[in-house]
Amino acid sequence: MTRQSIKEYLQQNPDKVLVLDGGQGTELENRGINVANPVWSTIPFVSESFWSDKSSNDRQIVKEMFEDFLAAGAEILMTTTYQTSFKSVSENTDIKTLQEYNELLNRIVSFSRDCIGEQKYLIGCIGPWGAHVCAEFNGDYGAHPENIDYYQYFKPQLDNFFANENLDLIGFETVPNVNELKAILSWDEKILSKPFYIGLSVHENGVLRDGTTMEEIGNIFKSLGNKVNPNLLLLGINCVSFNHSPSILEDIHKNLPDMPLIAYPNSGEVYDTVKKIWLPQNSENSLTWEQVVKRYIEAGARIIGGCCRTTPKDILEISKAVKKFSK
Numbered sequence: 456m457t458r459q460s461i462k463e464y465l466q467q468n469p470d471k472v473l474v475l476d477g478g479q480g481t482e483l484e485n486r487g488i489n490v491a492n493p494v495w496s497t498i499p500f501v502s503e504s505f506w507s508d509k510s511s512n513d514r515q516i517v518k519e520m521f522e523d524f525l526a527a528g529a530e531i532l533m534t535t536t537y538q539t540s541f542k543s544v545s546e547n548t549d550i551k552t553l554q555e556y557n558e559l560l561n562r563i564v565s566f567s568r569d570c571i572g573e574q575k576y577l578i579g580c581i582g583p584w585g586a587h588v589c590a591e592f593n594g595d596y597g598a599h600p601e602n603i604d605y606y607q608y609f610k611p612q613l614d615n616f617f618a619n620e621n622l623d624l625i626g627f628e629t630v631p632n633v634n635e636l637k638a639i640l641s642w643d644e645k646i647l648s649k650p651f652y653i654g655l656s657v658h659e660n661g662v663l664r665d666g667t668t669m670e671e672i673g674n675i676f677k678s679l680g681n682k683v684n685p686n687l688l689l690l691g692i693n694c695v696s697f698n699h700s701p702s703i704l705e706d707i708h709k710n711l712p713d714m715p716l717i718a719y720p721n722s723g724e725v726y727d728t729v730k731k732i733w734l735p736q737n738s739e740n741s742l743t744w745e746q747v748v749k750r751y752i753e754a755g756a757r758i759i760g761g762c763c764r765t766t767p768k769d770i771l772e773i774s775k776a777v778k779k780f781s782k
């Protein structure tokens with residue numbers, strides 16, 4: 456492997472801000488893949504023809520998506536494995552055994568690595584427990600979220616990702632519930648043995664989807680002190696409202712001033728979970744990427760990109776703003 460470890464890279468280049476890619480799931484949808492199914496953007500990879508037919512249309516679409524994000528300036532990119540937990544895959548596709556599941560993940564990761572080349576960083580993306588019950592935007596984990604066995608849910612995907620050298624960083628994305636956050640933070644280096652980050656799913660009024668404030672989250676970290684897993688490289692927000700995202704990140708920074716941050720908001724449109732469509736954002740007083748990126752960097756962001764409904768065009772704007780505002 457010719458890449459420097461991302462941990463070392465971030466430590467040795469303290470002023471560097473890495474540009475992340477955009478929302479792969481919605482981008483694949485924009486490009487004509489029908490992702491409306493329980494495994495969402497994993498769907499093209501589940502079909503055997505994706506692997507056997509090198510000229511398959513879906514294969515071309517995924518490849519071009521990565522190429523366009525790279526051309527826009529992305530330096531760190533993600534696998535499309537948000538809805539690819541063993542539970543989601545085994546309950547909703549013909550892939551039933553752990554062996555078949557590992558083969559699927561290995562293929563997705565190798566394909567993504569081939570698309571982006573050896574030099575770029577690759578994130579193994581993992582949706583939260585709530586993703587398989589559509590709870591990542593309301594944080595509703597039922598009556599006893601403290602009793603959920605989060606580790607058992609994540610373990611097959613984590614075991615695979617930890618063993619895969621093509622992945623530089625693990626991303627726990629869109630975490631909406633404080634019990635899930637506490638569970639992830641309770642796992643030590645033996646369990647989470649590779650660099651990882653946590654992206655929180657935060658309401659536009661600035662609290663975690665389950666109502667936990669950023670101050671409370673700051674206190675959780677403070678109470679852990681030096682027991683926080685050294686592989687936790689960044690904390691941040693993803694798929695949060697574009698316009699509200701700078702103040703949310705600033706609030707996290709205020710509570711945890713030494714924590715390196717990651718931010719990749721959605722486009723600002725709002726997903727109607729009943730009608731399953733994206734509704735336009737209220738464009739009054741909408742911020743620009745330039746304004747947003749400047750505030751992120753001032754608040755300690757080290758990785759900046761976009762989540763759902765952001766496109767290579769957004770990544771280009773982010774990339775220009777990062778050049779302008781990072782030292």
Ligand SMILES: [Zn+2]
Pocket residue numbers: 478693694721762763
């Ligand atoms: Zn998203």
